[in-house]
Amino acid sequence: MQWHDLHRHLPGFADVAFIWDGVQDNPHIVAHYLLLRFQALTNHVLRPFLGFTDSWHRFEWQARGSGHLHCLFWIPTAPPLDCEIDDVRAAFAQYWGARITAWNPDPLRLPDARNPASLALVDVANTANQFAALLNRL
Numbered sequence: 001m002q003w004h005d006l007h008r009h010l011p012g013f014a015d016v017a018f019i020w021d022g023v024q025d026n027p028h029i030v031a032h033y034l035l036l037r038f039q040a041l042t043n044h045v046l047r048p049f050l051g052f053t054d055s056w057h058r059f060e061w062q063a064r065g066s067g068h069l070h071c072l073f074w075i076p077t078a079p080p081l082d083c084e085i086d087d088v089r090a091a092f093a094q095y096w097g098a099r100i101t102a103w104n105p106d107p108l109r110l111p112d113a114r115n116p117a118s119l120a121l122v123d124v125a126n127t128a129n130q131f132a133a134l135l136n137r138l
Helices: 016-025 027-050 086-097 128-135
Strands: 054-061 067-074
Touching: 016 027, 027 054, 027 067
Parallel strands: none
Antiparallel strands: 054 067
């Protein structure tokens, strides 16, 4: 079960057999939950870090009821992307290279049989091993 903190607000949460029904029967709760999470990320992390002045986002829903977002942010301090000019391309790479990093603690780790995103909250350990399991699953 993903999103334990969402499912505990749905009717029938105590019965694991009804978790799927809870998502399917309460799309308004799921949509509001996703919006609250996105607003928290945007207001407390992305806006202070990136300093964007405007944004656009769109919700999409998968068949199983799980939602996700696509977003665009207008960042006045970001250089324009012009792949034809080497200096502009270098400035673009330098600007974003200082803001975005990626690290996989174990790129050779085989994925787990179970998707780590579906672990119960109590089973999430926030270790490098669990992080690698998630990354290598993608």
